[in-house]
Amino acid sequence: MIRESNLNALVLILLLAVPLWAVFNDEPFTITLATRAVIFALAAVGLNIALGLGGLVSFGHAVFFGIGGYAMGIFAHHAQTYTPVMEVPFLIEGTKSMPVIWLVAMVTSGFAALLIGLLSLRTAGVYFIMITLAFGQMLYYFSISWATYGGEDGLSIYVRNEFPGVNTLVPINFFAICFVILCLVVLLNALLAKSPFGLALNAARQTPQRVQTFGLDPTRLKLLAFIISGVVTGLAGALFADLNRFVSPTMFSWQMSGEIMIFIILGGVARLCGPIVGAVTFVMLEHFLGGLSDYWHIYLGALLLIVVLFARGGLVGLISGREIAHD
Amino acid sequence: MSTILIIEQILNGLQFGVMLFLMAAGLTLIFGVMGLINLAHGSLYMIGAFAAATVAGLTGSFVLALMAAMMAAAIAGVLIEVLVIRRLYATDHLDQVLATFALILIFSEGTRWVFGSFPLFLNIPDYFSGPVTLPGGIEYPLYRLVLICVGLLVAGALGLLITRTRIGIQIRAGKDDHEMIAALGVDISKLYTVIFALGAALAGLAGALVGAIQSVQVGMGEPVLILAFVVIVIGGIGSIKGALIGALLVGLTDTLGGVFLPELFKLFMEPSAAQASGSALSSMAIYILMGVVLVWRPAGLFGARK
Amino acid sequence: MITTLSGGGAGLGIDVRDGFMLAIGQSGRNDIEVIIEDDQRKPDIAVQLADKMIQSEKVDVMTGIIWSNLAMAVIPSSVSQGKFYLSPNAGPSALAGKGCHRNYFNVAWQNDNLHEAAGAYANSADYNNSFILAPNYPAGQDALTGYKRMYDGELAGEVFTKLGQTDYASEIAQIRASGADSVFFFLPGGMGISFLKQYADSGINLPVVGPAFSFDQGILQAVGDAALGVVNTSQWNKDIDNGTNAAFVDTFQAEYGRLPSLYASQGFDTANLLISALKVANPGDADAFRAALEAADFNSTRGDFKFGSNHNPIQNIYAREVIKEGDVYTNKIIGVALENHSDAYAAECSF
Incomplete structure (x- = not known):
């Protein structure tokens, strides 16, 4: 058994060590895989803020992932075709600068989270799962029919966007950017959980009345958690689009929402590094099982099943044992 | 747009709705009584269709094919319940989501492994094929009328089962209080298995009936699954009546939206743009409906208020 | 080769692959190494596999994609990195018109x-x-x-x-x-x-x-x-009447036990185009190899086949x-x- 905080450090170190090893052994594809895992992990950490801390099981986080992706796609598309994003009421030019795109991605997904959260938080439990799914499907079908930005074909961006002072075309540099962001967000997540807001949120999840007696509005706490969660996942979406240099409606699909949720469950709900362990494991399984046979989904399914049935608390729970109070 | 066309579209919406009901009924029972989110319900639908196609291919009998579909789906349902689901009742929804998602992967790829990657052939029997002329001069495919009737019959039978029979009483009691009916000497795990088998058989039946006019292929269950979830959420989880009304609402909205929204847009847009944006909006229509219903009544139309 | 081998649309990818490998087998050349990966019909997986092909496997020529949306995700960036791409199925209009590229060849059809x-x-x-x-x-x-x-x-x-x-x-x-x-x-x-x-x-x-x-x-x-x-x-x-096609239909049926499809014929033609070009030039010499591809000097199952100025087919x-x-x-x-x-x-x- 390893203590969870030690495990967290170990996971991050491993996640950093593998791509560094790959640089020295000239295995650029390993770096790409690791970057993919880091970005998925970021999306899942984002969802975990709503799901783990706030108890909000959102089956529609692909909305934010997709909005982030399209923010990148739309701005970069206009930059590469030298057309403005919009002219009325005021002129907005396309851009290839990552920080600007991130900001746009975060603001738009935060705003979307505010709207969706306001409506969805009227419901609870299973109904909440389903209403968030409904928002996901709405945007999915919308993006398929949105011919201006490629519809189902999606948008291809030919060259990865720029980050001041870093050549993002070198795989390890882009990995480093994503990794730093992941670490920052995990840190934020840890601070958040211990902050007065995090504690109040935790209480609101368990017994809303207790929070109310202190004069706090549990719905407002949850809404805030939902927005923060959407912002982080939106940022992950923008990075994912940059990794692939491509966006498409699949980023909005319910399978995508499901996958983000599965990373968390696989790793362990409400564990700081659960989403990271889950995402990394999933990407590795996908990669290694894919080579075994055409029917590798069967093996993937069987492995997931074994984890659910025999590893309560996900992989992190399996390794570090101690069940933390999360319900 | 003529009256005949409108009536025909309403029939189409009804037919779509009752087929959704067959899927949703099982889902809502399992959900309501056992509190289980069963993503693998779509796989049971697919298993029904594949079993029907196989048996129809071997024997040429559509009735045998339907029976095989229900049997196969029920057996698969019992297997999943006993081997996997039973261990998960005590855990939270999230574990169930992951487990049943894993089951989808296993069933889909397993089916492809056994039956190959190409769609299978399953056709409607000769005695149901072709159109009939309804009063008012409407030509309508006979088979679709049969589907509407079968759906309504099943709905009626389920209604009777729930309100009039011993097992129905147990199901209703189980929805409200698990411990209490266990204490009253009902074998709760057997009850669960029976409900699961019943829900699975209905899904299998839907798969076979619909498979005859659509294509029998791997992955056919997932789109229907999502729609069935929409249906039970609109109707209120656990309510058979809610599932029926939700299914008809979704069926009618989807069908009529696809026809009338583009027409509506043509009033103030040029035709091909109206066509494109109208159909875009219509594909979102049922999700908008669901959003509106949930905002208005957070526990669905017939859901229990808590 | 990146193609769809699992999930819903797998039938098409399997046919392209089988047609392609049949031609490679018949050529008797064992110096052509074919790496096959499954894109699961997901654009992001396809992009990732393309990165792998280019970065780790260091391939010269890519092929296999079935769907236009995956093609748009993979092809522009691959050809701009100097790889050749032979399309055995998808032919999006963007790649035939303004977005065409000298290293992109379509062996099937333009989508329209x-x-x-x-x-x-x-x-x-x-x-x-x-x-x-x-x-x-x-x-x-x-x-x-x-x-x-x-x-x-x-x-x-x-x-x-x-x-x-x-x-x-x-x-x-x-x-x-x-x-x-x-x-x-x-x-x-x-x-x-x-x-x-x-x-x-x-x-x-x-x-x-x-x-x-x-x-x-x-x-x-x-x-x-x-x-x-x-x-x-x-x-x-x-039933197109030429020797190549008759032999293709017979050998495909003998090898795989089913009639070949349109997609199989496209995979077969793609491989034969590749083989014909490899006889003349090495992909390392990009200009010569491109000229050899443009010549389309191979026996197509469709009879007459040649490339137009945008490397899309001209055919009956x-x-x-x-x-x-x-x-x-x-x-x-x-x-x-x-x-x-x-x-x-x-x-x-x-x-």
């Missing part, structure tokens, strides 16, 4: 081609009032544009369906009410199967025209009688009719819909 041929066939069959439908996504919009580009008659109706839709009752009701004299549809995969079965059952007897995708060897068996007599357009059929497109041979549904050529047909975008392309 078969629809244009269907429009041309409708003219020759004297259809004057067509009802046309396709899913609401870019390839569907291209399909209707392609049909209208060649078709001279009136439109009784134009409908976009939902992608992945399986019930066409309401569209069929609209067809019945529209007073059309013919129906053109583009509904690939399971959508087409559903439409045809429901259409046959509706009792409407209007003639139907469509591109080959819904009448392909793989899925015809699932449509059954509902497809009999339907005219569809294709650049290939198993045939009208086929669905027939039943014994127990097996298949197609027979009934005429040439478009002769030596190029595409509408070639003029926009300059390398």
